[in-house]
Amino acid sequence: MERIRMTDVVSLLGLPQPSAGRISCYVRCPCCDGERDKHLNINFKKEVFRCAKCGVSGGIFDLYSLFTSTDRDRVWRELAERLRLNERPMRAESRDYQQPVETPIADISMRHRTYSALLSVLGLANAHRDNLHNRGLSDRDIAQLDYKSMPLSNNSELVHRVLETGADPQGVPGFFRTKARWWSFVHQRSGILIPVRDMRGRIQGLQLRLDNTENRKFRWISSVELTGGCCSPAWTHLAGKPGKMIVLTEGPMKADVIHALSGLTVLAVPGVNALQRLEEALTELRKQGVREIKTAFDMDYVTNCYVQSAYEKLMALLGRMGFRYGTYVWDPRYKGLDDFIWARLKADLDRNS
Incomplete structure (x- = not known):
């Protein structure tokens, strides 16, 4: 029996496919989003979806049922008819995108060491300091929290300084290898980097609080779609x-x-x-x-x-x-x-x- 893939269902529903090299994309959630919101993430590698706002989640058939209101028990039959599976020759498993090889995440001690080294060479823009002051944080609070501004350029040179401390970016979300095989750190829009700490105060990962945006202000720093990169779990x-x-x-x-x-x-x-x-x-x-x-x-x-x-x-x-x-x-x-x-x-x- 030919397998139905997430790409098949997304095409039928008229939803966007991920851009080249990417494994996921955000679309409007039919349960809770307005016309301009996009909180529902479709992961084409794991073939699952989840809305960060209302929590609705599931697999391939659940996505079709969610968008078409088709009873879950009838989804397979309807998809088989629409995709004409019985009329199509058997095919080898394939993807419509290049799936990058994801690096296993490093242990907490190395993540903490590498992130600490990264934050030590970053600064905090005046606009970001003012933003934190307006939330009630003092300069002493900001220093203790180790909040910094997101680096926007020269990241390979920046990571070279991190490497000089003995830190290892392998398996640390946000770090990746360039085409020249140099280590670098992800480029994203301007914002405040937030260290996310475990029960012992160690930095597990980083969040980014984006500037000048109304939707999805907080993003996890991840390099899952880049060479040598890896994903960032949703840490507490x-x-x-x-x-x-x-x-x-x-x-x-x-x-x-x-x-x-x-x-x-x-x-x-x-x-x-x-x-x-x-x-x-x-x-x-x-x-x-x-x-x-x-x-x-x-x-x-x-x-x-x-x-x-x-x-x-x-x-x-x-x-x-x-x-x-x-x-x-x-x-x-x-x-x-x-x-x-x-x-x-x-x-x-x-x-x-």
Whole structure:
């Protein structure tokens, strides 16, 4: 029996194919996106899809069912008819794109060493420093967090300085080899690099907070589609030292700001739907004495049904793991807990001045 591939289904649905050499692309999610939004990622290598906003996910048949409202049990028959599989000769497995060889990810000690070396040779643009000041971070906070500006050029020379420290970019997301076989670091748009740390404070990966964009402001630094590169998993991030109670929120930068402004220990997931690595992190934190978790996701979970669904799954997970849990609620004029805390602190400063 001939296999149906993701490229077949995407062509039938009239969705875009990835550009040459790439293995994934973003399209509009029919469940939650507006006309200009594109949160649903289709991975043509793994032949799966997932929406970073509402969490809908699945494989080839699920994608067809999602876009056509065809009952899942009838998808195979309908696809076979539309693709005329019974009339086509058997063919060898093929791809419509060149699949790069992905490098296995390096262990955490080498990732931490390499990222630390990279950040040590980068600077922070004044505009980015002002952005962080406006979030409530002091220069001391910024220095401790090691936030830096994304490098935009001369990256091979930059990585040469990293190599001089003894760091090894092999298997570290964001690094790749040029055609001349030199190591380099990915070129992306301007933004702030955010170190994403594990439960011991080591840098697991990097996120980029893009400038001047409304959609998908935060991107994982990855080089999966480049020679010698590799992907970046959606890591959890811990800001502060674990105690009996921690706060659970969305996004490493938000966690860092909440911790800097309040002193609370904050665990961040990449998104309310991205819970794959959360159980692993919570298991480790429970060994360190954490017993209670307060969730503090952006206030749109109150009105967004897709976020509410993911939130309910999160509550079920915390209950199964035996944690006491509750939810922080604040003035809905402020989207995130970080915004609310900073507004209160500024109001107190104004009253006392």
